[in-house]
Structures are given as structure tokens and as C-alpha cells.
Amino acid sequence: MSDIAGHPGVYPVISRALLLSASQQLRNMASIGGNLLQRTRCTYYRDVAMPCNKRQPGSGCPAISGANRMHAVLGTSDFCVATHASDVAVALVALGAEIRLVSATGSRTVKLADLYRLPGDTPEVETDLRPGELISEVLVPRLDWASRSTYVKVRDRQSYEFALCSAAVALDIQDSRIVDARVAVGGVATVPWRLAAVEAALRGAPATPAAFEAATSVAADGARPLSANGFKVSLLQRTVVRALLELTEGSG
Numbered sequence: 667m668s669d670i671a672g673h674p675g676v677y678p679v680i681s682r683a684l685l686l687s688a689s690q691q692l693r694n695m696a697s698i699g700g701n702l703l704q705r706t707r708c709t710y711y712r713d714v715a716m717p718c719n720k721r722q723p724g725s726g727c728p729a730i731s732g733a734n735r736m737h738a739v740l741g742t743s744d745f746c747v748a749t750h751a752s753d754v755a756v757a758l759v760a761l762g763a764e765i766r767l768v769s770a771t772g773s774r775t776v777k778l779a780d781l782y783r784l785p786g787d788t789p790e791v792e793t794d795l796r797p798g799e800l801i802s803e804v805l806v807p808r809l810d811w812a813s814r815s816t817y818v819k820v821r822d823r824q825s826y827e828f829a830l831c832s833a834a835v836a837l838d839i840q841d842s843r844i845v846d847a848r849v850a851v852g853g854v855a856t857v858p859w860r861l862a863a864v865e866a867a868l869r870g871a872p873a874t875p876a877a878f879e880a881a882t883s884v885a886a887d888g889a890r891p892l893s894a895n896g897f898k899v900s901l902l903q904r905t906v907v908r909a910l911l912e913l914t915e916g917s918g
């Protein structure tokens with residue numbers, strides 16, 4: 667993770683997502699494949715004394731009626747509300763990255779976004795990875811305009827903490843108008859969550875705070891807040907707006 671974060675050929679959104687992940691020591695040791703396939707930080711999943719449908723199918727999800735401030739509002743089911751933990755996955759999904767999977771019997775390339783499964787009624791199955799497959803490469807499409815990209819991570823403390831909400835954004839701006847946009851969010855969904863409707867609303871709009879507010883008004887559509895995480899609905903929109911503003915401040 668540290669090697670990729672510091673590589674000059676990497677888009678800022680990827681580099682920033684990595685640098686805001688874990689700690690320097692962890693980043694020095696962890697791999698990109700391991701980060702993309704890390705398990706959720708849901709406290710009920712981690713506490714083996716508790717029931718958890720993801721760890722023990724059919725045992726229940728205590729988070730739904732329990733301590734759920736950190737949990738997901740998008741992509742949830744009646745069986746699981748755990749968030750996806752990876753930061754760099756959010757950046758890679760925003761950019762439409764693919765991964766190459768190799769096994770003893772061959773190889774295939776899939777969109778990273780398609781690797782992750784929504785929990786549905788089988789939250790124990792998190793990806794479409796087949797037995798024996800390894801991630802051997804991450805392929806990021808060349809988007810020259812993604813040099814204007816960033817990753818904003820909102821968390822309870824400013825270091826060594828998972829996201830309450832994060833936003834990966836890239837903007838192609840020409841003559842003060844948005845020609846293309848990539849937007850994905852983390853910390854609020856069960857998988858890295860691309861906001862295609864926000865991207866569509868940004869295309870053709872002026873690069874102004876008012877247009878950002880309008881385009882992101884649909885960001886949390888479909889959200890199902892729990893007892894303690896309703897704040898994520900508005901935080902989601904505000905985090906995306908903040909990332910868009912960061913990309914345009916001072917650009918005239």
C-alpha cells in the first residue's frame with residue numbers, strides 16, 4: 667500500500683485513499699489484494715461471542731437493533747448491515763478499475779465493482795472470487811483528467827480510523843463546465859458504492875457550489891438508516907460536496 671501511495675504514476679484519488687488508510691506501519695506491510703479483500707470491521711462480526719449472519723449464517727444480525735452508528739445505510743439487507751472497510755476500493759470503483767484473477771486453471775478480468783456482492787440473504791458470501799483465485803493485477807483505465815481527483819474521508823479521529831463516510835471524486839472540467847465525473851462513496855454502504863446518478867447530474871453542469879449541491883441531492887437515494895446512523899444520510903451528501911469543492915477551489 668505504501669509503495670502504490672507514493673508512486674508518481676498513480677492518480678491522486680488512489681494515493682490519498684491509501685494514505686488515509688490504517689497507519690504507516692500497516693501500509694508498509696499490507697498488500698493491495700489483501701486490502702481489497704479485508705473483512706468488515708463490524709463489531710458484531712469481530713466479536714465471536716455474538717451472533718452474526720456473515721460469520722455464522724442463520725444466527726442473526728444484532729447490529730440491526732443494536733449499536734449501529736458505524737453501519738451501512740445503502741446496500742443493506744435484513745440479514746446484514748456491515749460496511750465495506752477498504753478505502754482504496756472506493757477510489758478504484760470510482761475510476762472503473764478492473765482486477766485480473768489468476769488460478770491454476772486460467773485467468774479472467776472483472777470489474778472490481780462486480781467482484782463485491784451485496785449481502786442479500788447470504789452475507790457470508792462477500793465476493794465472486796472462485797476457489798483458488800488470486801488477484802494478480804489491478805488495472806486502472808487511463809483517464810488523463812483524473813489528475814483532478816481526490817479522496818475525502820470523514821472519521822471520528824483524524825488518523826488510524828475507518829470511515830464514517832468517504833468520497834472518491836474525479837472531475838473533467840473544461841471552460842468551467844463539467845464534461846465528465848466519477849463519484850463513489852465508502853463507509854456508508856455494504857460494498858464500495860458508485861453514485862452513477864450523481865455523475866450523470868454533474869455532466870454538463872457548471873462547476874459551482876450550487877450545481878454540486880443540486881447534483882448530490884440524489885446521493886443517498888434508497889438509503890435505509892438504522893436507529894443510530896441516520897446522520898450518514900446527510901453526511902454522505904456533504905462529504906461528496908466537500909470533495910467536489912476541494913477539486914475546484916481556486917481553479918476559477
Ligand SMILES: Cc1cc2nc3c(=O)[nH]c(=O)nc-3n(C[C@H](O)[C@H](O)[C@H](O)COP(=O)(O)OP(=O)(O)OC[C@H]3O[C@@H](n4cnc5c(N)ncnc54)[C@H](O)[C@@H]3O)c2cc1C
Pocket residue numbers: 686687688689692693695696697698699700701702703704705751752753754799800801802826827828829
Ligand atoms: C487497526 C487496523 C486499521 C485499519 N484501517 C484501515 C483503514 O482505515 N482503511 C483501509 O482501507 N484499511 C484499513 N485496514 C486494513 C489494512 O490496511 C490491510 O489492508 C488489511 O489489514 C489487510 O492486510 P494484508 O494486506 O496483510 O492482507 P491479509 O490479511 O494477508 O489478507 C486479507 C485477505 O485477503 C486475502 N488475500 C490477500 N491477498 C490476496 C490476493 N492477491 N488475492 C486473493 N486473496 C488475497 C487473504 O487470503 C485474506 O483472506 C486496517 C487494518 C487494521 C488492522
